[in-house]
Amino acid sequence: MPETALSQTQLPHHRLAVTAKLGALLISVDFELRAPWTVLFGPSGSGKSSLLRAMCGFEVGGPATTIQFTRMAQDGSITSMDALPSSRRDIAYAPQSPALLPHLDAGRNVSFPFEVCSSPVRDSNIVDEALGLFKLHALAERRPRELSGGEAQRVNLARAFATPGAKLLLLDEPFNGIDRATRDALLPELLRVAATRGVPVVSVTHDVEEALRLEAEVIRIENGQVVAQGTARTVLAEEARRIAAVLR
């Protein structure tokens, strides 16, 4: 697809190298993120969320942790993110727990990144677009405690999509608590929006079907190590066969 090739050349690339000890788990990875959508795939407790945390600049493991995170922008410039505080990494992030601010209603939660953004060039349409994308206009005045798990998760995702100036979008188990039908309707929309904006996405999942549907680049992680990286069809070939066998 020439369109994909074009958008790939326009995307910022990232490289992440992490060594960390989390309890009994030893994380040791070094990979590049070049695709429009990359899925970190692996069982629970394999260190996937910690890799997103490392990109965000949060605390990961003890003092022996080493993290190297670099961004290669479209113009070829290379920035090391390691010295930058989380707030200046131009990252949009939807954590696994919705982590909504309980004192703000859903609408204000979604517009939070827009309100705190320091960039002078920003377009308030981004908030409205995110509310529409996740069908939240009707829920905008509800407090987080009045939302169901799936609704809270949609607010969480919308907030990430409404972050102005993001150069990387990190989604930790984005469809946690969201029903299949909604997920299947959302997936192509999210792909389209991310591609239009030219923002690469990294999502964490242990759901084979989700990874296959996204036709994403898959980085398979087991016990803190990268065991395979490639297209969903090749990396998850065995899982795909197993699902097909069950259905037959």
Add this chain to the structure above:
Amino acid sequence: MDLAALGLTLRLAFVTTLCLLVIATPLAAWIADAAGAPTRTTRLHILARRMAQAAVALPLVLPPTVLGLYLLLGMGPATALGRALIAVFGHPLAFSFPGLVVGSILYSLPFAVQPLVLGFEGVPRELRETAAVLGASRWTVFRRVTLPLAAPSFLTAAVLAFTHTVGEFGVVLMIGGDIPGITRTLSISIYDQVQEMNYSAANHASLLLIALAFVALLALYARGARRTDGGRWLA
């Protein structure tokens, strides 16, 4: 009852509480590392914070006379600090209302700082982290996430600082003496009346103090029962 002493006590407690909220907020924020996302801190940094916390808690365990003695010396002409203060104010701070305020601030400091530290530490770390990565600077995270979520702790801190200052005795006696209308607070007035065997007046003033303290604490606990927040420090 000594109305002048009652008025002075309430004024002292009010001024002290206001000053304490201003002083204790940044101090507690630093001790609790409450700005921005939680950061990895060096051992030295952690040690400095723990030492500050211990120093703030000293008035809880020291006899008020110890605090009073050093305040008296620090405000008097015997020390360089005291001489500087006398030059600034034109009179020694000891045996004056501003002197009482300084003493009360130190004496009630732990009652303002501890609830705020607990309140700040009680804000879930993922809320601060998420706000930070979504673009909020350290100050913005503090102002828009930590502060509103720790708001109930400010009520706890204010009520405790106020009531504790009202109940202060030793420090006030040491640095204020017992000057009617200037440094004679209600607790000292009660002591004087007992000395003069004027038990009825002492009784009235004491009952008033009990009622005041009870109502304030009741308000605090009644609120704490509805919400699980900063009030838990007392519970």
